[in-house]
Every structure is written in structure tokens, then in C-alpha cells.
Amino acid sequence: MSNLPTELKYAKSHEWIRQEEGDVYVVGITDHAQESLGDVVFVEPSEEGADVEAGDAASVVESVKAASDIYAPVSGEIVAFNENLEDSPEAINDEPYDGGWIFKIRIADASELEALLDADGYQAMLDAEE
């Protein structure tokens, strides 16, 4: 059973999003996602200042197995990338909800959050996939 903090919102594409301050939100991938990717060995930096639409690829995570796009769960401007991942990509495996965050986004329209899943909804989706 993977770890799913209840205070987060989740995208069907396995990202989580958490409000940091005001309209700035932090994005990472779920415990379930890091578990299925396997050991992460490289994370392609998100482009700071880029405007993205919800569903656009904002980063790429390379694991021992494969490369996976990381999508923006909401539309907005990328305002930061977790530079610690350059030297310690394994933080995504070790602390997916914490030190393994990937980028920060300034949300354009907070109502987009309503389209995301809560922890129960995300868990139900995972259960249905099995």
C-alpha cells in the first residue's frame, strides 16, 4: 500500500500538488509513481519562467527503466525547479512528497484545482487499475 497524504491533490497522471504560499504550488510525483518507475537516476530541469497549460510536460524523470514525462497538473508559470535533484535524483524515491518535489508553479486559475483528485479519489483510481 503506497503512502498518500490526505492534504494533497492528485492528477490522474500521478503528480501531486500542494499549496506553498498564495498562488504558488509545489508539484511532485506520488509514492505509487516512484515505486513503479524504480530508481530515479536523472531529472530534466523544468524551464523556469515557462508558461504551461495543465497536462503539458514540465519535466522528465529518467529511472533505471525508462523516461517519463512529468505533467503540470494545472496551468501557470513555472517559478522554480528543485535543483537538489541534479545531484540527488534519488530524493524522488526516498521522499516523494518532501525533498523529492520537482517544480513550483504559479497557478493561473485556482479553480483548476477542483478538477484534480483527492487522496481517496486517487486511491480509487489505482485500485481500479489493478
Next chain:
Amino acid sequence: MTQQTPLYQCHVDMGAKIVDFAGWSMPIQYTSQIEEHHQVRSDAGMFDVSHMTVVDLHGERVRDFLSYVMANDIAKVTKRGKALYTAMLNEQGGVIDDLIIYYLEDHFFRLVVNAATRDKDLAWLEQQAAAFSVEVKERSDLAMIAVQGPKAIEKALQLIPEEFRESVLALSKFEACEVAELFVARTGYTGEDGLEIILPNESAPDFWKALDKVGVAPIGLGARDSLRLEAGMNLYGNDMDESTTPLVSALGWTVAMKDERDFIGRAALEQQKQAGVPQKLVGLVLEGRGVMRAHQKVFVDGDEVGELTSGGFSPTLKNSIGLARIARDSASLGDTVEIEIRNKRIAARIVKYPFVRDGQAQI
């Protein structure tokens, strides 16, 4: 319906993540692929390779048969127990499979072939064996466990009955002996010292659990692939197949053509040599950031010259490495080429491989 090896339940009990590999339910990893990789490089690990096929050949003319069917020359093997790595070619010089041959008795040789090629290998062997009155017998009653790493032999030895330990310790590389019901070979696919042990299916689970007790950790297929890539060993289906000859797959050293021996594929290889071998397989180390993967394109001065046949992350070098088949004259050792990774061109250097041997980085 996927097949299970006799060790399937052991894998599940040890918490393995199971995947379908060539029709077999096999462990891809137990804990972390990178940790398992380091375990083999620094200590000892065990792999279930029971999905591979053991084929016994019996017959008075078995040497003549092997001499004709294999690209390497069985005549090189004169001592009982000695092994030979070879490709088995079709008439066009394409690689049907790569395999190991063990010389057990004058009229008895053993082959270990790949799982994914089992059906066509057996069909081909049967077809060619008829003319030599050689019996081709698949040994599906046998399992196979590879124990690899600098401490592998020392640890595995504890499971060998005392009266046989000396003969196992006396094995040179690429040599095998039979001890009680075990067939023990000093071979492997990791670039480390170690043993590959063939044993009856029913004995395999207890042997596996006993290895675990003496500190040999279970290793999944994920780490098996990164270990063999660091060791610069070809993977059938990736680095060579029926559309490529050994000459374009860095396997020229396994083809014995100096004398007049007639073997299947020889004419095609001679023709290819005469016309000029068009491509070569080279080792690559990524200089920029990212991970190389099989089928990514290789560029020199903007021209596409070939593609990766294997690629991945090297836990030992902490960098991406790969093998690529490129046009023969497009680049040489030490040159920098470009790899197309998701629409970006990233620099990589052509290097001599193996990348890692006996735990030591060679790059």
C-alpha cells in the same frame, strides 16, 4: 499464460516485483535495482536464470555437428569441462542465438541457450542434427542459478559438499565440473567472478534459500541488464539478431575462420568481409546529462550514422553508457558523437569497453 521457474514462489516470498520476460514470470527487482547492482559488484548476488534452456547433445559425431553449426570452433575446446562462447548463424550469417557450449564427454556436449529464442533454437538444432545422427535433448528438468560477485565463490562453496570443494575451487574461468547432482560452471554475465549452477528443478528452491542464508542476495533482471552492459556483454535481441552478423556486432573474436572449416554462415561472412564490413558496434559514454536508451539515433556532424542497441544508467560510473551500431568509418575511439534523446542532441564519447570489470571502472 506465462511460465514459472521452480523458484517463482521463492521470488514472491522474497518480495520481488514480477514481470513477464520472454513468456516467463521473472523477478525484475527485489529492493532497488541500483542497490542490487552494487551488491553484485561489491559482494555476492544470485540470479534465477532457469528460464534459459539447457540442451544436451549426444552422439558419436557431436563434435562434427558443432563444428558445422557454430561460428566459433569447438576444436579449440580440448579439455573436458571447458566451455566455449559462440554464435549460431543462419546461412545469411545472421545470429540465430549466442550460447555457451560445455564439453562434458567425447560424445556428450551441453548447450545453454537464451529463453526468448528457445523454440527456433531447438528447431534449428534438430534440423541440422539429423545429418550427424546427434540427439538433441532439452533438459526442462533442470534449473539454473547464477551466483556472481567478488565473494560469490567463497559463499557458494559453503553449500558444496566438502569432498567436492577442491574441484570447484580448482575451476579456471570458463570451466565446469559435476559435483553430485550439481553442474557447476565458472561463468557468468556480470563481469564479476562467480558460478552458474545447473541443478534439478526440485532441488532449486532449497539451494536458493540456503544461498540467501549465507549472505548471497537475490538480484532481479533489472540489475542483470545493467551489470552485463557495464561488462560490455552483448544481449541477444538488442545488440544482435538474425539481421546482423557477428562482424557488425563486435563478435568477430568469436568467429573462427582462419582455417578451412566449413560452418553455416561462413560464406556470407566471407562475402561481407570482402565487400567491407559496413558497420561496427562501439561503446558510448554520455558526456551531457540524460540517459541513453536502445534505438536512440547517433549523429556525426549532423548526419545520422547509426543507433544505440543498448543503453542505460551505469551505477558504477554514475553516468549513462551504451552500445551503438554505427557506420564503420563515421567515427573512431575517442571521438565525440551526438545522441538524439527526446529531440535534443546530447554529446557522447566513443570509448573502449568493457566499462567495468571485476568491480573496477575501466573508463
